[in-house]
Amino acid sequence: xxxxxxxxxxxxxxxxxxxxxxxxxxxxxxxxxxxxxxxxxxxxxxxxxxxxxxxxxxxxxxxxxxxxxxxxxxxxxxxxxxxxxxxxxxxxxxxxxxxxxxxxxxxxxxxxxxxxxxxxxxxxxxxxxxxxxxxxxxxxxxxxxxxxxxxxxxxxxxxxx
Numbered sequence: 001x002x003x004x005x006x007x008x009x010x011x012x013x014x015x016x017x018x019x020x021x022x023x024x025x026x027x028x029x030x031x032x033x034x035x036x037x038x039x040x041x042x043x044x045x046x047x048x049x050x051x052x053x054x055x056x057x058x059x060x061x062x063x064x065x066x067x068x069x070x071x072x073x074x075x076x077x078x079x080x081x082x083x084x085x086x087x088x089x090x091x092x093x094x095x096x097x098x099x100x101x102x103x104x105x106x107x108x109x110x111x112x113x114x115x116x117x118x119x120x121x122x123x124x125x126x127x128x129x130x131x132x133x134x135x136x137x138x139x140x141x142x143x144x145x146x147x148x149x150x151x152x153x154x155x156x157x158x159x160x161x
Contacts, residue, residue, distance in 0.1 A: 008131040014094040036086040046156040051078035064112035073121035079154040080122035099136040
C-alpha cells in the first residue's frame with residue numbers, strides 16, 4: 001500500500017507557505033554548551049531540537065503510555081519548525097534551505113511501533129513549506145527517554161541552495 005505524497009502549500013516562497021499554514025519561525029534560545037547549528041561548507045548540521053514554543057516545552061511523557069499518537073505528531077511538527085529556525089539562522093533565508101536528512105527520536109513504550117507515523121508529521125511540514133527541498137532521507141527510532149522528558153527530539157542535516 002502506498003501513501004499519498006504530501007503536497008506543497010500554495011505560495012510563491014517558503015516563507016509565504018509557512019504563513020499560509022499559520023506558522024512562523026520561532027526565536028531559539030541560546031545555550032552555553034552547544035550551538036543550534038554548525039555549517040561545514042554548504043552543509044548545516046542542526047542540533048537536536050525539542051518541541052518548544054515561546055520558551056515552553058509543549059509536552060512531556062512517553063508516547064504509547066502518557067502521550068497519544070496525535071499529540072506526538074503535533075510535537076514533532078513543532079520540533080521540525082525549530083529545526084527550520086536553526087537552518088534559517090545558518091543560511092539567512094528559508095528559500096535557501098534544503099533538508100538532506102532528518103533523525104526523529106520518539107520516547108516511546110517498547111511495544112509502540114509507530115515512530116514512523118510521528119516522524120511523518122514532521123516530514124509533511126517540511127514538504128508543505130519547502131516543496132522538493134523538504135524531501136529528505138530519514139530515520140525514526142524509539143528511545144527510552146529524551147531530555148526534559150520530552151516525547152520527541154529532531155536532528156537534521158541541511159544544505160544551502
